Amino acid sequence: MTAETDARTPADEHSVGLVETQFAELFSPPNPLQLRGGTTLGPITVAYQTYGELSPEKDNAIYVCHALTGDMHAAGRMEKRRKSGWWDGFIGPGKTLDTNRYFVICANVLGGCQGTTGPASLNPESGRPYGIEFPFVTVEDIVNVQAELVRHLGIDQLLAVIGGSLGGMQVLQWAADHPEQLNAAIVLASAARLSAQGIAFNAVGRRAIYADPNFKDGQYYEQEEGPRFGLALARMVAHITYLSEDSIELKFGRRLQDSETLSHDLHSETEFQIESYLHYQGKRFVERFDANSYLYLTKAMDYFELAPNPGDLAQTLSKTDARFLVVSYDTDWLFTTAQSKEIVRALLSKQKHVTFSELSSPYGHDSFLIELDQLRELVEPFLHETLKATRG
């Protein structure tokens, strides 16, 4: 099943506003969802994609968890989209997550805006989009939905769960809450909790959205324009944190965008290349992402804390017998190597099988989306060994 051949169900009837028309598989869990925050939510829809074929033994499934602004379109082409999936260099025939060998699943997260139920979806009670009436969601809720989807696909045990950043948090949550449903956990550029600095940057992004006069308490879907300025600003500041200082310096330095000399003009907002780049990133982002989803998912990220202290962390992770691969990047200052090592130490203290590597890359936090060759060298043999161990 690939996006090209099986994309058949338009999801636009399930969501409104800024959400673009989706062509993905859809799944509706039979029961309402019991949320960590205390409320229930349902019925919900989950938009997902699969790549490759499930083996008759159903032992070759890999669940891919996307990061903050990703979605189920992880690889290949998808109808109505001009670009390939966000991890297209990593998933496909002959690639690291080799679709000739593995069955790869990726779903848009709960609270997202690409087909899975989120704040832009219609609230059956009011007949209009939830907006910020949407219930609070946590990484636990997000992963519970994923586990339901996996069961729905007839899979008892995943070969592996993999993800970077917020995706890596989901992988850790899988290991904590569904310890018997996975044989391997691959955690990239992530942490057992978001740092205070990470919370700070997210808080600034949310403030930008809240302060946008078009935000209108989250009920902007029927307006001509939503909180575009606020969302773009949130993306700009987040984008800086995804890059390393060195990569910004290398890529842009102090080079100017369109002229050879400084304009001495206050009105130019895109005079330096780095400014122009950030403005472009912000602008592009608002075309594809819903501001309310940004609020909800950054909050889920802030709230994520696998265990309040290192001792508990070991206990939390001890429930699974999954093999772990933990990867950090030396220039990632949003999710540091020290944070990855905390996970590794907790696992080792419980005699878990864990492989750890700090990879060297100039690309900062974004490295797991860019440096696919070095990642392949780690992930490919790790998956082979896991599959071999699973098949005995």
Add this chain to the structure above:
Amino acid sequence: MTAETDARTPADEHSVGLVETQFAELFSPPNPLQLRGGTTLGPITVAYQTYGELSPEKDNAIYVCHALTGDMHAAGRMEKRRKSGWWDGFIGPGKTLDTNRYFVICANVLGGCQGTTGPASLNPESGRPYGIEFPFVTVEDIVNVQAELVRHLGIDQLLAVIGGSLGGMQVLQWAADHPEQLNAAIVLASAARLSAQGIAFNAVGRRAIYADPNFKDGQYYEQEEGPRFGLALARMVAHITYLSEDSIELKFGRRLQDSETLSHDLHSETEFQIESYLHYQGKRFVERFDANSYLYLTKAMDYFELAPNPGDLAQTLSKTDARFLVVSYDTDWLFTTAQSKEIVRALLSKQKHVTFSELSSPYGHDSFLIELDQLRELVEPFLHETLKATRG
């Protein structure tokens, strides 16, 4: 002359809007200012404070350059202000810049909003505040005004010029443009050019101001409210960059502000202590700072580049025979030790007298405002030696 005894001239007639009433000394240069951007500006007013007494030989004057959001109120009390000056622990009788011994001068920068001519000042041509009709100012312009003030005070040669961050940029500009007017240059937590990452954060801050509907192309002074949300947001993001990751973690971690458990409430913007702190910083800032000044001064910071390449930097700094003291902080990621070392290397390549120290502090970029004891250990003997060398 101290703020308490000599503060006599209200500057509020020279500025409007958000600018609070000042009681500072005022100086108006006799001739219009020739700006680096090509235009002229004048007449202008410079609000300044002095501390201590100028020696009969006029050889004990130290010029203090303030950073982005500081002003002339560097020490002591000032009428109508509840707090002491921003460097009060550093300047005063018996302190590092000992006012029993030295004559200390500090002026609000050109383009600022605390009494020196800036965008909130009345444009004599239009009869209303300049707003963004104010001409573009650079660090060169800022320092030229300071040099005029120093001459006006009857001082041919300063014992030292000292400043951190944007203040350190001014010190470097003093050395480059007025090489014979200073005997020592003390550059704290600064650089010969702003990094691309620094430009990026400034660009985000400016975007927040521009996008605020109350910005009104900079002509908000007659409104009830200026671009408060935008300016507060700019301050929040900048504030994160002033702190080290460790200090945020140490000071706030993931602790909650008012409750013991997570609320699972999207509407709470100040649930974590770090969120509450940033919101408070933003809110307080808009009470004392003008958004247009923030635009102009961050642009001046972005534009600052003492020399386009390291070879030229040595040439630029070779014009002065001043003794240099360069200080960086190990947790400062906005102005890194590597950037300080670039200055030091340039000076050494020209056989200049230079002392360099990387100080260890958890406080990141803000360290030069906080860690005054360790700074004293370096600055005090450096000034003594300079004075001794000057007096022969």
